[in-house]
Amino acid sequence: MAKPDSADTIYANPLGDVADFVFDHKVVEVFPDMIKRSVPGYTTIISMIGNLAERYAQSGSACYDLGCSLGAATLAMRHRIRAAGCRIVAVDNSAAMIEQCRSIMAADGAEVPVELVLDDLQAATISDASVVVLNFTLQFIAPEERAGIIARIHDGLRPGGVLILSEKVTFGDRAHDELMIELHHNFKRANGYSDLEIAQKRSALEKVLIPETLDAHRQRLRQAGFASCDVWFQCFNFASMIAIK
Ligand code: GEK
Numbered sequence: 001m002a003k004p005d006s007a008d009t010i011y012a013n014p015l016g017d018v019a020d021f022v023f024d025h026k027v028v029e030v031f032p033d034m035i036k037r038s039v040p041g042y043t044t045i046i047s048m049i050g051n052l053a054e055r056y057a058q059s060g061s062a063c064y065d066l067g068c069s070l071g072a073a074t075l076a077m078r079h080r081i082r083a084a085g086c087r088i089v090a091v092d093n094s095a096a097m098i099e100q101c102r103s104i105m106a107a108d109g110a111e112v113p114v115e116l117v118l119d120d121l122q123a124a125t126i127s128d129a130s131v132v133v134l135n136f137t138l139q140f141i142a143p144e145e146r147a148g149i150i151a152r153i154h155d156g157l158r159p160g161g162v163l164i165l166s167e168k169v170t171f172g173d174r175a176h177d178e179l180m181i182e183l184h185h186n187f188k189r190a191n192g193y194s195d196l197e198i199a200q201k202r203s204a205l206e207k208v209l210i211p212e213t214l215d216a217h218r219q220r221l222r223q224a225g226f227a228s229c230d231v232w233f234q235c236f237n238f239a240s241m242i243a244i245k
Contacts, residue, residue: 008034011200018203023069023094031070031097037191038201039136040184040235045166046135048233050076052242053131056162060085061130064153066121067137068092071101071114077131078110091117091124122149126156135166135240139209147220154224157245163226166233166240168211180237187236217241 008030011018027034035042053076057063063081065074068090077088090105092098098118105114117124122145126132132153138146153163171177188198214231221229221243229243 005032006030008037010034011197011204012194014196015200018200020204020208023092023097025096028070028094028096028100032072035069035136037193038188039168040187040238041233041240045233045240046072046076048240049073049133049135049164050080052162052164052232053077054080054082056131056160057081057083057086058130058158058161059083060128061158061161062086062126062128063088063131063133064124064126064129065090065133065135066124067134067140068101068116069094069097071104071116073133073135074101074105074114075108075110077133078108078112078114081112083130086112086130088112088114089117089124090114091119091121093118093120126153129153129157130161132157132161132163134163136168138165139167139211143210143212147223150220151224154226154245159245161245163221163243163245164240165217165221165243166238167217168209169214169217169237169239170211171237172213172215177237183236184238211237214239214241 006029010026010030053063063077063086065088068074069092071090074088074090095118098116102116105116141149171180185198218229226243226245229241231239232242233240
């Protein structure tokens with residue numbers, strides 16, 4: 001398998017029928033390039049997840065990275081956690097992602113132990129947690145299943161623990177929503193994606209990535225019992241929230 005550092009050209013040529021997006025070997029090979037060129041603020045969010053983990057990780061607790069892909073957020077936490085006796089549990093249901101993530105973790109010398117789990121995050125037991133990360137993952141889960149997941153995360157957190165939830169979002173005001181989409185597409189164009197690539201990726205994600213409004217996320221987080229929640233980062237239609245138990 002090629003190293004995951006190749007340029008993303010998956011949608012560069014015209015595809016008759018654009019299939020639904022899947023996290024397979026082809027995506028794994030270009031993933032770091034793809035996500036940096038597609039998600040405004042991704043590098044900042046990853047680095048700040050390390051910052052937040054340093055602040056909120058509690059001694060002897062578990063930190064979870066749900067939908068870990070190649071483990072960027074796991075590594076950020078691993079390098080910043082100072083509390084004693086913490087461990088990280090990183091979960092993804094893509095075998096190709098977990099396989100590559102395993103060699104990335106093995107090549108990293110940091111001390112915090114990382115357990116990699118190949119499974120649906122809905123099957124993962126979340127317990128004795130102080131930090132849970134859903135970094136652009138919940139958006140890929142059917143909307144009707146999201147409340148149950150957020151409730152289980154809340155229940156598995158220690159008091160004072162946090163959920164860091166990053167998502168692509170939509171806006172109730174149609175003109176503002178269209179503006180954010182246009183600015184996002186300009187960001188992708190400036191990063192070298194052609195109009196064809198942008199259009200084909202958009203249609204591949206259409207049924208797979210279902211964004212919601214920030215209000216819908218806030219409501220769900222409060223419903224689950226989080227004492228506070230709000231946005232700590234936003235660039236166009238990409239945002240990250242922190243919810244504190
Ligand atoms: C990062 N967090 O670099 N269970 C487990 N994993 C899932 C599920 C599920 N039900 N559904 C999707 N995934 C990462 C980036 S990418 C975001 C996250 C993106 C996994 C899927 O296999 C993929 O690896 C990840 O969620 C989403 O900080 O590509 O836009």
